[in-house]
Structures are given as structure tokens and as C-alpha cells.
Amino acid sequence: MLTLVIGNYNYSSWSLRPWALLTHLGLPFEVVRLTLDTPQFAAEVAQHSPAGRVPVLRDGALTIWESLAILEYASELAGGRGWPAERGARAHARAVAAEMHAGFAALRAECPMNIRARGRRVPMTAARAAAVARIDALWSDCRRRYAGGGPWLFGGYSAADAMFLPVAFRFQTYGSDGLGAEARAYLATALADPTIEPWVRRAEAETEVIAYSEVGQAP
Ligand SMILES: N[C@@H](CCC(=O)N[C@@H](CS)C(=O)NCC(=O)O)C(=O)O
Known part of the structure; x- marks a missing residue:
């Protein structure tokens, strides 16, 4: 079973990318959701990746960080379906x-x-x-x-x-x-x-507020 380690659904743009492709490809995976911008985030993400950031994909003993590398791996698992055929x-x-x-x-x-x-x-x-x-x-x-x-x-x-x-x-x-x-x-x-x-439903259900990501005034 694949495990995708992600950040907050509402804010973690890099996490969303591999989640969307894995889901589109129909590859089964579990999610481990960490909360960004908390005192415990660094220690929690360190259990999954030396890079200290999400997303991280785990496949048995293999750890893949960097969203683009995860997309490539997901596509390979799906016989190349993550990229155009031509x-x-x-x-x-x-x-x-x-x-x-x-x-x-x-x-x-x-x-x-x-x-x-x-x-x-x-x-x-x-x-x-x-x-x-x-x-x-x-x-x-x-x-x-x-x-x-x-x-x-x-x-x-x-x-x-x-x-x-x-x-x-x-x-x-x-x-x-x-x-x-x-x-x-x-x-x-x-x-x-x-x-x-x-993903959108989970983002809307989240209650954490990351102040530096809350920008812009309503008109
Ligand atoms: N280049 C990385 C960027 C990953 C990234 O910046 N992730 C953010 C969350 S969206 C993160 O983990 N931030 C926590 C931190 O930097 O402490 C990728 O493509 O995966």
C-alpha cells in the first residue's frame, strides 16, 4: 500500500498535486495528514522524509519526496498513464x-x-x-x-x-x-x-488558520 504524507488540505498546494494524480490514476493509497505551521510539524515530517517537507510518498521501504518526483513515480506505477502517450x-x-x-x-x-x-x-x-x-x-x-x-x-x-x-x-x-x-x-x-x-470537502472542514496564508481583502 502506498502512503502519501500531506499537509493541511486547505493550504498545502504541493500536497494536492500528487493526491490529485494518484486519485485520477486509481492507485490506492493511505493519507497521513500533518498540520503545517505547528511546533510538532518538523519532528513529525522527519519521521517520513529527510527533506522536512510535504508531500512525501512511501512505498514499502522506498521514500520519495518532491512533488514532481512523486508524480513520475505514480505514473510509472500506472504504466505511464500519468503522461500523454505521444x-x-x-x-x-x-x-x-x-x-x-x-x-x-x-x-x-x-x-x-x-x-x-x-x-x-x-x-x-x-x-x-x-x-x-x-x-x-x-x-x-x-x-x-x-x-x-x-x-x-x-x-x-x-x-x-x-x-x-x-x-x-x-x-x-x-x-x-x-x-x-x-x-x-x-x-x-x-x-x-x-x-x-x-479534497475540497476536507479543506472546507478544516479549522486551522495559518495567518501568513490568509491574505487579501474581500471587495
Ligand atoms: N519543492 C517541494 C516543495 C514542498 C513544500 O514547500 N511543501 C510545504 C507545504 S505545501 C512544506 O512542507 N512546508 C513546511 C516547511 O517548509 O516547514 C515539492 O515540490 O514537493
């Missing part, structure tokens, strides 16, 4: 997933994932506007190229969609100014995905 599309999907993993720092820092929050507004900065413009271009390009295969970035669901899911929740919380029609249609697909409902 080589060119697969390379493209890996590029956008890596871009998400390494980039969009302004969006991530200024708009923390806060699934249960709605109607938050934070002043737009040039750096965040540039990140949103890049996401708009990236999503639109994928949808134009791969629309024939289904509603996801590469037609069928892939690790690239899992990587961008926390960004979709950010647009839901802080507004989607800067996204064009194609990107908005993809955003609607991502947010309406029934597979992620259990």
Missing part, C-alpha cells in the same frame, strides 16, 4: 509541469492557496501579472493543440493538470483577471473535476 506531447507536458514546479513565484507568494476562501483581492503587481499572462498563454496553447483529445491540457488528464490545480484554486480565491476565454474554460474544467471533491 512522445512529443509527453515532452511538452513535462516541460509545463517543470515550469510550474520551478516558476510563477510571484503568484505563489502573493496568492497562497486557500481553497475555502472566496472573493479575496490583493493588489496586482507587475511580477504577478507577468505570471498570469504566461499561464494564460500556456493553458491556451495546450487547449488549442490538444482539444481534440478531451478537456484537459493534453486532452486526457495528466500530471500537468495535477501540477496546475493549485493555480486553479488561486484564481477561484483571488479572481481570474488576465485570463482569456480558452484559459477560463480550462479553469472551469479544473474546478468542476469531481475527482477532487473529497
Whole structure:
């Protein structure tokens, strides 16, 4: 049995990514949920990973940290179904997933994932506007190229969609100014995905408040 160690459902954007892909792939796994921003978090996560962060995937004696590495492992367990079947599309999907993993720092820092929050507004900065413009271009390009295969970035669901899911929740919380029609249609697909409902329900049921992740005023 696989074990996925995660943080708070409401706030832990990196944890959400492997949870979403494992769930989409139909791989059975248990969840160990740790509470971020508590005195005991460091000691608890140290029992699972030397990197001191979540997510962590455990498969018997094997420990995998870093969300992108977990997505790769999950895809391998599922016979490669986590990535597009065609080589060119697969390379493209890996590029956008890596871009998400390494980039969009302004969006991530200024708009923390806060699934249960709605109607938050934070002043737009040039750096965040540039990140949103890049996401708009990236999503639109994928949808134009791969629309024939289904509603996801590469037609069928892939690790690239899992990587961008926390960004979709950010647009839901802080507004989607800067996204064009194609990107908005993809955003609607991502947010309406029934597979992620259990995660959203758990996020909404959580009561912990992490002050530094509660940003933005309701209009
Ligand atoms: N690069 C890591 C980032 C993981 C990460 O920053 N996780 C956050 C929670 S979303 C964390 O564990 N924070 C706790 C800490 O840094 O003490 C990945 O992709 O898995």
C-alpha cells in the first residue's frame, strides 16, 4: 500500500498535486495528514522524509519526496498513464509541469492557496501579472493543440493538470483577471473535476488558520 504524507488540505498546494494524480490514476493509497505551521510539524515530517517537507510518498521501504518526483513515480506505477502517450506531447507536458514546479513565484507568494476562501483581492503587481499572462498563454496553447483529445491540457488528464490545480484554486480565491476565454474554460474544467471533491470537502472542514496564508481583502 502506498502512503502519501500531506499537509493541511486547505493550504498545502504541493500536497494536492500528487493526491490529485494518484486519485485520477486509481492507485490506492493511505493519507497521513500533518498540520503545517505547528511546533510538532518538523519532528513529525522527519519521521517520513529527510527533506522536512510535504508531500512525501512511501512505498514499502522506498521514500520519495518532491512533488514532481512523486508524480513520475505514480505514473510509472500506472504504466505511464500519468503522461500523454505521444512522445512529443509527453515532452511538452513535462516541460509545463517543470515550469510550474520551478516558476510563477510571484503568484505563489502573493496568492497562497486557500481553497475555502472566496472573493479575496490583493493588489496586482507587475511580477504577478507577468505570471498570469504566461499561464494564460500556456493553458491556451495546450487547449488549442490538444482539444481534440478531451478537456484537459493534453486532452486526457495528466500530471500537468495535477501540477496546475493549485493555480486553479488561486484564481477561484483571488479572481481570474488576465485570463482569456480558452484559459477560463480550462479553469472551469479544473474546478468542476469531481475527482477532487473529497479534497475540497476536507479543506472546507478544516479549522486551522495559518495567518501568513490568509491574505487579501474581500471587495
Ligand atoms: N519543492 C517541494 C516543495 C514542498 C513544500 O514547500 N511543501 C510545504 C507545504 S505545501 C512544506 O512542507 N512546508 C513546511 C516547511 O517548509 O516547514 C515539492 O515540490 O514537493
